[in-house]
């Protein structure tokens with residue numbers, strides 16, 4: 001990458017952005033298992049929360065796919081290529097679990113069906129997610145500081161904010177601060 005005369009990305013906010021999905025996906029499998037049969041209010045509370053957390057994660061990865069990986073692969077060359085392949089494998093495992101969750105979640109919310117399968121899919125996603133986020137923080141963020149400008153980095157956050165329903169934004173931001 002040619003020398004640029006502008007500020008480079010300050011990646012500290014990504015550690016903040018990772019804290020929330022790490023914590024919430026660690027809690028969700030047991031939250032789902034603990035819903036008492038017939039407790040429709042609790043079912044809806046946990047179900048709506050799970051849907052919200054899944055959306056936040058989906059938007060996070062969508063933003064990185066669109067706005068981060070292509071630039072890193074283009075600019076960091078060999079340094080990014082090997083890691084990017086591994087990251088894609090993680091993303092595929094996460095996507096498989098995510099797809100199963102988004103299929104099961106509406107059935108669980110509507111009729112309390114497949115709760116154990118849903119909890120299992122959430123646990124599977126957690127395993128892949130923990131590995132993925134750790135690799136991203138260790139290998140990708142140092143490259144990002146070198147190859148991505150502050151303005152480009154800002155677009156990543158804006159992508160998530162723009163795609164989140166306005167009524168869900170306060171909760172998403174609040175959970176990110178815990």
Ligand SMILES: [Fe+2]
Pocket residue numbers: 014018060064136
């Ligand atoms: Fe990330």
